[in-house]
Amino acid sequence: MKCLMHAWDQHEQSLRAWLNSRLGNTADADDLLQDVFLKAMLQGERFCAIGNARAWLFEVTRNTLIDRYKLKREHCELPDDLQADEQVSDTVERLSECLPRVLSELSGEDREAITCCDLDGMSQQQYAELKGITLAAAKSRVQRARKRMRTQLETACQVRLDAAGKVCCFVPRPPLK
Numbered sequence: 001m002k003c004l005m006h007a008w009d010q011h012e013q014s015l016r017a018w019l020n021s022r023l024g025n026t027a028d029a030d031d032l033l034q035d036v037f038l039k040a041m042l043q044g045e046r047f048c049a050i051g052n053a054r055a056w057l058f059e060v061t062r063n064t065l066i067d068r069y070k071l072k073r074e075h076c077e078l079p080d081d082l083q084a085d086e087q088v089s090d091t092v093e094r095l096s097e098c099l100p101r102v103l104s105e106l107s108g109e110d111r112e113a114i115t116c117c118d119l120d121g122m123s124q125q126q127y128a129e130l131k132g133i134t135l136a137a138a139k140s141r142v143q144r145a146r147k148r149m150r151t152q153l154e155t156a157c158q159v160r161l162d163a164a165g166k167v168c169c170f171v172p173r174p175p176l177k
Helices: 002-023 028-040 044-049 053-071 086-095 100-106 109-118 124-132 137-155
Strands: 167-169
Touching: 002 044, 002 053, 028 044, 028 053, 053 124, 086 100, 100 109, 109 124, 109 137, 124 137
Parallel strands: none
Antiparallel strands: none
8 A cells, every 4th residue: 555655645735736726615625535535545456556646546536526516416396286387298298199100200220219218218228238239329329310200290290399499389190000
């Protein structure tokens, strides 16, 4: 652990200064710095094999700070009696009448991606494994399929959005028989 203590002594002050500049609070910076030190200690002897200890410590510090920000997101509680906008619910329900026909008009690959990931609840990771492709390729495939479905909905069902980006009107189409 001598190599860890040596690296820590060399870089602790610059890590602290970097955290202070990001957080603006010395106590929070010290707390986060302690977390980074613990992560470094958990590396044990593997820490000595790290080629650039400064870069590793800064990367772990940055990631720890990002994790802290993710945890600190402010949330507000919604009231239990919050009602959904009935007009929007009705529009969405009626719009779902267009989906079977629009889905049938998409390519088989697009239909499968949307059905698996959006309708059946399969994760994109699971879809990638099913298709034998990378996660990035699966994400791209699903995004392209969604875009083509949206275009088809806008064209075939004449879906229109209001100023807020919500569906305001459309022309229902009967499903293919």
